[in-house]
Amino acid sequence: MCARCGDSLDRAEGPDPGASLCRVCRLAPPPFVRAVAFGLYEGRMKEAIHAFKYARLYPAAPELGRMLAEAIDRLSGDAPGEMLVVPVPLHRSKLKARGFNQAFALAQYAVGFLVARHPEWRLTLAATALKRKRATPSQAGLSPRERRLNVRDAFAVSDAGAVADKHILLIDDILTTGATARAAAQALLDAGAASVRVATLARAQRSFAPDEVLIGQETQGSFSAGPAPAELLPSDRTHFSGDPLSF
Numbered sequence: 001m002c003a004r005c006g007d008s009l010d011r012a013e014g015p016d017p018g019a020s021l022c023r024v025c026r027l028a029p030p031p032f033v034r035a036v037a038f039g040l041y042e043g044r045m046k047e048a049i050h051a052f053k054y055a056r057l058y059p060a061a062p063e064l065g066r067m068l069a070e071a072i073d074r075l076s077g078d079a080p081g082e083m084l085v086v087p088v089p090l091h092r093s094k095l096k097a098r099g100f101n102q103a104f105a106l107a108q109y110a111v112g113f114l115v116a117r118h119p120e121w122r123l124t125l126a127a128t129a130l131k132r133k134r135a136t137p138s139q140a141g142l143s144p145r146e147r148r149l150n151v152r153d154a155f156a157v158s159d160a161g162a163v164a165d166k167h168i169l170l171i172d173d174i175l176t177t178g179a180t181a182r183a184a185a186q187a188l189l190d191a192g193a194a195s196v197r198v199a200t201l202a203r204a205q206r207s208f209a210p211d212e213v214l215i216g217q218e219t220q221g222s223f224s225a226g227p228a229p230a231e232l233l234p235s236d237r238t239h240f241s242g243d244p245l246s247f
């Protein structure tokens with residue numbers, strides 16, 4: 001796994017088989033320090049997230065929150081003990097339609113578990129620290145480039161004083177290309193946050209060439225053509241680890 005974004009590393013990633021970072025993170029380092037996820041976005045995890053978000057199966061929130069807490073647990077030793085927990089916001093139109101923000105619900109339950117498990121941590125949930133400036137179409141079904149453009153300048157910090165010099169733990173349900181996490185993290189850093197870490201329930205493994213993600217990145221350097229998309233597909237990682245869902 002990439003030490004930065006958690007994507008799978010394989011021989012297709014580049015000339016250095018011992019590299020700890022994926023090609024995307026090497027060529028266009030994300031603004032966040034590190035992203036962790038409980039599992040892969042597939043199989044029962046994918047079904048559970050769909051049920052939670054789209055079928056509004058809110059009773060799944062505590063169990064999914066516990067899984068998110070497990071992912072956040074992996075930051076211990078690396079993350080500062082005091083963090084502001086910021087869920088990725090929904091635009092008010094989407095919030096109204098869905099009835100709840102899944103990232104906020106997950107963050108709320110995860111913080112509950114973590115407070116019990118890590119009494120030395122000081123986690124403060126800041127539900128409204130970040131807001132969506134405009135409604136953005138769903139990222140589902142968009143190409144990496146479309147995803148990046150879709151969320152560009154979509155986020156704003158409501159109160160810069162609340163995030164200034166704070167270490168932020170950004171929460172979302174899924175991390176796919178990282179476009180949303182990058183845009184949200186950048187808005188927080190622009191407002192003066194000291195650092196941003198990202199935790200999600202599930203990580204969708206890339207199924208496209210890193211170049212697709214990178215084209216148009218401001219931080220992009222020069223690089224040779226990437227491997228074919230098929231070579232980037234994970235070969236032997238088909239199941240997420242952890243307990244099966246109990247509902």
Ligand SMILES: [Zn+2]
Nearest residue numbers: 002005022025
């Ligand atoms: Zn990476």
